[in-house]
Amino acid sequence: MGYLKISRVEKTFVAGNRRTExxxxxxxxxxxxxxxxxxxxxxxxxxxxxxxxxxxxxxxKGGVLLEGREVTAPGPERAVVxxxxxxxxxxxxxxxxxxxxxxxxxxxxxxxERHEWTLHNLDLVQMRHAADKRPAxxxxxxxxxxxxxxxxxxxxxxxxxxxPFGALDALTRAHLQDAVMEIHARLGNTMIMITHDVDEAxxxxxxxxxxxxxxxxxxxxxxxxxxxxxxxxxxxATEPAYLRARQAMLxxxxxRHRLVAAAE
Amino acid sequence: MQSSVARQIPxxxxxxxxxxxxxxxxxxxxxxxxxxxxxxGLAASLLPPALVGLAVLIxxxxxxxxxxxTLPPPSAVWRDSAELILRPFYVHGTxxxxxxWRVLTSLERVLYGFGLAxxxxxxxxxxxxxxxxxxxxxxxxxxxxxxxPPLAWLPISLAAFMDNRPAAIFVIFITAIWPILINTAAxxxxxxxxxxxxxxxxxxxxVEFFFRIMVPAAAPYIFSGLRIGIGLSWLAIVAAEMLTGxxxxxxxxxxxxxxxxxxxxxxxxxxxxxVGLLLDRLVAVTGRLVTRGAGxx
Ligand SMILES: Nc1ncnc2c1ncn2[C@@H]1O[C@H](COP(=O)(O)OP(=O)(O)OP(=O)(O)O)[C@@H](O)[C@H]1O
Ligand SMILES: [Mg+2]
Numbered sequence: 001m002g003y004l005k006i007s008r009v010e011k012t013f014v015a016g017n018r019r020t021e022x023x024x025x026x027x028x029x030x031x032x033x034x035x036x037x038x039x040x041x042x043x044x045x046x047x048x049x050x051x052x053x054x055x056x057x058x059x060x061k062g063g064v065l066l067e068g069r070e071v072t073a074p075g076p077e078r079a080v081v082x083x084x085x086x087x088x089x090x091x092x093x094x095x096x097x098x099x100x101x102x103x104x105x106x107x108x109x110x111x112x113e114r115h116e117w118t119l120h121n122l123d124l125v126q127m128r129h130a131a132d133k134r135p136a137x138x139x140x141x142x143x144x145x146x147x148x149x150x151x152x153x154x155x156x157x158x159x160x161x162x163x164p165f166g167a168l169d170a171l172t173r174a175h176l177q178d179a180v181m182e183i184h185a186r187l188g189n190t191m192i193m194i195t196h197d198v199d200e201a202x203x204x205x206x207x208x209x210x211x212x213x214x215x216x217x218x219x220x221x222x223x224x225x226x227x228x229x230x231x232x233x234x235x236x237a238t239e240p241a242y243l244r245a246r247q248a249m250l251x252x253x254x255x256r257h258r259l260v261a262a263a264e
Numbered sequence: 265m266q267s268s269v270a271r272q273i274p275x276x277x278x279x280x281x282x283x284x285x286x287x288x289x290x291x292x293x294x295x296x297x298x299x300x301x302x303x304x305g306l307a308a309s310l311l312p313p314a315l316v317g318l319a320v321l322i323x324x325x326x327x328x329x330x331x332x333x334t335l336p337p338p339s340a341v342w343r344d345s346a347e348l349i350l351r352p353f354y355v356h357g358t359x360x361x362x363x364x365w366r367v368l369t370s371l372e373r374v375l376y377g378f379g380l381a382x383x384x385x386x387x388x389x390x391x392x393x394x395x396x397x398x399x400x401x402x403x404x405x406x407x408x409x410x411x412x413p414p415l416a417w418l419p420i421s422l423a424a425f426m427d428n429r430p431a432a433i434f435v436i437f438i439t440a441i442w443p444i445l446i447n448t449a450a451x452x453x454x455x456x457x458x459x460x461x462x463x464x465x466x467x468x469x470x471v472e473f474f475f476r477i478m479v480p481a482a483a484p485y486i487f488s489g490l491r492i493g494i495g496l497s498w499l500a501i502v503a504a505e506m507l508t509g510x511x512x513x514x515x516x517x518x519x520x521x522x523x524x525x526x527x528x529x530x531x532x533x534x535x536x537x538x539v540g541l542l543l544d545r546l547v548a549v550t551g552r553l554v555t556r557g558a559g560x561x
Binding site for chain 1: 458459461462464465466467468472476477480481483555
């Protein structure tokens with residue numbers, strides 16, 4: 001059956017009379033509570049695939065099923081942490097999260113509860129102290145954390161993360177990876193994360209989906225990472241399973257599906 | 265987290281620095297501007313216009329002092345119209361009041377016209393900005409209509425309304441609405457796709473989207489439209505009041521011209537200019553307060 005099912009998805013962008021086939025024959029079944037990482041070279045269509053799952057773009061052929069129901073539009077049960085955080089600059093940190101909380105829990109929680117829930121989610125990413133700041137007044141890592149808090153506050157069935165730590169320094173990155181693992185362990189929700197970083201993929205994911213190069217990219221290989229949880233980055237780094245996963249990804253990216261510069 | 269703290273500092277001082285931008289550009293204070301430097305900054309920004317004003321008055325006096333001059337010199341303005349300058353709020357009768365009262369009467373009229381233009385312009389602009397086809401189809405017409413001067417609208421407005429009061433307000437409205445409409449539509453078109461995606465994931469309704477995303481995201485554009493609009497509506501006041509009569513400052517000029525009181529007209533012009541400047545500043549400051557932070561990250 002599968003919890004989230006992507007079946008025979010194809011995506012072609014049409015602009016005027018120019019057609020770009022970005023994705024072809026994507027088949028993937030993801031279990032409830034599973035953590036899936038997607039890797040692939042820049043421009044191969046990872047964000048496009050994530051947007052399809054989110055319902056932000058429509059598949060040309062095939063479709064996405066969540067709990068047996070077809071995904072036709074975006075919604076808070078498939079929250080997205082966008083590649084560039086996408087906080088609304090005219091709202092404070094608190095206001096950005098509160099907007100989502102108000103929208104999702106308008107009927108289910110009282111005003112006071114929604115306030116508490118907003119602060120609780122800021123606490124999860126340790127951003128309560130900056131609740132009254134505007135996005136322009138905090139650092140890039142802090143903005144990403146608020147973006148994550150906003151997505152988590154919607155209590156999504158599936159959390160979609162599009163290179164959430166792409167532009168961050170290694171230390172902040174490690175810190176946020178730990179935060180995401182902890183949240184995943186606590187809430188047990190399904191996570192799909194795009195990343196360029198093989199270490200990040202090996203550390204976080206239960207399964208790693210490797211995409212071939214575009215145009216008409218598809219799933220090249222799927223790799224299991226049989227590491228027990230909770231995982232610790234220092235300990236994991238020497239585990240054979242971790243090293244094997246890392247090795248397989250590097251081989252896939254740099255030998256079998258090397259980005260050919262001349263083709264660009 | 266250390267790096268993030270370091271990055272915050274320039275951001276937090278951004279607002280006050282911007283307010284004092286004139287000062288900073290001219291004298292480049294060190295880390296913290298000392299009080300004396302603030303004084304120097306003030307002098308530096310007040311002295312040049314004062315000197316220019318004085319020079320203009322002198323040249324004007326010299327040029328119009330001779331016997332063949334067609335315009336009154338500043339000394340004559342002072343001699344004949346001192347009461348208008350010194351007592352803006354005198355009342356000698358229902359039709360004979362100080363220029364302050366006249367300005368207020370005109371402002372009321374402008375606010376009706378401009379208010380209507382602002383509400384209609386933002387709403388229509390928001391709708392038109394949603395659709396690339398509406399935008400393409402209508403934009404050429406807006407571009408033509410916005411160049412029509414207020415006086416040219418006057419006969420049409422009169423013919424349509426058959427009544428002075430609504431006709432005058434309509435002239436102001438139709439002069440001011442175009443930049444507001446065009447700018448709002450452009451602002452809505454330029455809302456980043458990211459904000460739209462956030463709204464879609466949250467499933468915001470149309471009304472929620474309008475107030476929570478569209479208006480704040482387009483606010484910088486809307487306010488630059490409003491700023492042009494308020495300037496234009498004040499420009500239209502003379503044309504509008506030529507037909508309403510009454511005690512407005514626009515009609516005052518028309519009336520003074522008919523009774524050859526040139527010096528009065530000159531005083532009224534200065535009033536109109538100063539009020540226009542004030543209105544412009546008012547909208548600019550409101551815009552800066554409202555859109556604070558909306559400039560992007
Ligand atoms: N709206 C669109 N119209 C036309 N082409 C598009 C559109 N969106 C994406 N593409 C094309 O689809 C391809 C994949 O884009 P996508 O953003 O999914 O890549 P990506 O794998 O996420 O890249 P990156 O790692 O750099 O984020 C690109 O070649 C891009 O030009
Ligand atoms: Mg991408």
